[in-house]
Amino acid sequence: MTVESAPGAPSETRCGFVALIGAPNVGKSTLVNALVGSKVTIVSRKVQTTRALIRGIVIEDNAQIILVDTPGIFLPKRRLDRAMVSTAWSGAHDADLVCVLLDAKAGIDEEADAILNKLATVAHPKILVLNKIDLIPREKLLALAQAANERMKFEHTFMISALSGDGVADLRKTLAKSVPPGPFHYPEDQMSDAPLRHLAAEITREKIYRQLHQELPYQSTVETDSWTERKDKSVRIEQTIFVERESQRKIVLGKGGATIKSIGAESRKEIAEIVGVPVHLFLFVKVRENWGDDPDRYREMGLEFPKE
Numbered sequence: 001m002t003v004e005s006a007p008g009a010p011s012e013t014r015c016g017f018v019a020l021i022g023a024p025n026v027g028k029s030t031l032v033n034a035l036v037g038s039k040v041t042i043v044s045r046k047v048q049t050t051r052a053l054i055r056g057i058v059i060e061d062n063a064q065i066i067l068v069d070t071p072g073i074f075l076p077k078r079r080l081d082r083a084m085v086s087t088a089w090s091g092a093h094d095a096d097l098v099c100v101l102l103d104a105k106a107g108i109d110e111e112a113d114a115i116l117n118k119l120a121t122v123a124h125p126k127i128l129v130l131n132k133i134d135l136i137p138r139e140k141l142l143a144l145a146q147a148a149n150e151r152m153k154f155e156h157t158f159m160i161s162a163l164s165g166d167g168v169a170d171l172r173k174t175l176a177k178s179v180p181p182g183p184f185h186y187p188e189d190q191m192s193d194a195p196l197r198h199l200a201a202e203i204t205r206e207k208i209y210r211q212l213h214q215e216l217p218y219q220s221t222v223e224t225d226s227w228t229e230r231k232d233k234s235v236r237i238e239q240t241i242f243v244e245r246e247s248q249r250k251i252v253l254g255k256g257g258a259t260i261k262s263i264g265a266e267s268r269k270e271i272a273e274i275v276g277v278p279v280h281l282f283l284f285v286k287v288r289e290n291w292g293d294d295p296d297r298y299r300e301m302g303l304e305f306p307k308e
C-alpha cells in the first residue's frame with residue numbers, strides 16, 4: 001500500500017454541500033467571493049434574485065466545498081414565494097453543513113431572530129459566522145457570539161470580515177475539514193461553469209414563469225445542456241425546456257414562435273449581464289409527461305413541493 005492510498009492520507013478527498021443561511025444583505029455574496037477567491041462565481045447585485053442553489057465551488061486541502069445559496073429569507077406571500085422560502089430551508093436540510101451568517105452590526109434583529117428560531121429545526125452541524133466585524137467594537141462582538149450560542153449548538157463560531165478577508169482563510173480550512181470524505185462532485189474542469197449553468201437554467205425558468213404563469217403554473221423545468229465558450233469570448237448556451245403536455249409545448253412556443261423568442265431574448269440579456277460577455281442562447285422545448293404533480297420533480301427543479 002502506498003502512503004497516498006492509506007485512509008486519512010492527504011490524498012483522500014472530501015466533498016460536501018455547505019448551505020449559507022442569512023438575512024438579505026448579511027454579506028453572503030461577498031463571503032462566497034472571498035471563499036472562492038479568484039475562481040468564477042456568481043455575484044448578483046439585486047436583492048433576492050438568487051435562485052441558483054450553487055453559488056460557488058471551493059477547493060481547499062483535497063476538499064471540494066460546494067457553497068449552496070438560499071433564496072432570500074423573507075415573509076412569503078405568493079405561492080411561488082412560499083415554495084422559494086421552503087426551498088431555502090430544504091437547502092439547509094439537504095446540506096452536509098449549515099453556515100449561519102449574522103450581520104455583526106445588526107446583531108440579532110427581527111430577521112435574524114426568525115432565522116435562528118427556524119434553524120432549531122435543522123439537525124445538521126451548524127457553524128456560526130459573524131460577518132462585518134470591521135464595523136463594531138470587540139466587546140459587542142463577544143456578547144453577540146455568546147447570545148447566539150445560547151440559542152443553539154454551533155460547532156464553531158467565526159468572526160470575520162468578508163469584505164476585508166479577515167478570518168476567511170480559517171473558515172475555509174474548517175469547512176474543508178468538516179465536509180464528509182468522498183469523491184469530488186464536480187470535475188475540476190467543469191467547476192467554473194457549474195454554478196453558471198445552473199443559474200442560466202433558473203433565469204430562463206423565471207422568464208417562462210413571468211410570461212406564462214397563468215397558463216403554465218409550475219409545469220415546466222429547464223436544463224442547460226451545453227455551455228461552450230467561443231474564441232471571440234462569447235458563450236453559446238443550449239437549454240431544454242421540459243413541459244408536461246403537447247398543448248403546453250404550443251403555449252411556450254407561442255404563435256409563430258413568438259413566445260419562446262421573447263423568453264429567449266429576456267433570458268439571454270440577463271445571462272449576458274451576469275457572465276459579462278455576449279451570449280448566444282438556444283432554447284428547445286420538449287414534452288416530458290406526467291410529472292407536474294410529482295414531488296420528486298419539484299425537487300429536481302430545486303423547489304419544495306408546496307403543502308396546501
Ligand SMILES: Nc1nc2c(ncn2[C@@H]2O[C@H](COP(=O)(O)OP(=O)(O)OP(=O)(O)O)[C@@H](O)[C@H]2O)c(=O)[nH]1
Pocket residue numbers: 022023024025026027028029030031044046047048049050072131132133134135160161162163164
Ligand atoms: N463593512 C463590511 N461590509 C460588508 C462586509 N461583507 C459584506 N459587506 C457589505 O454588505 C452589503 C451586502 O453584501 P452582499 O454580499 O451583497 O449581501 P448578501 O447577503 O449576498 O445579500 P442578498 O443577495 O441580498 O442576500 C454590501 O454592500 C457589502 O459590501 C464586511 O465584512 N464588512
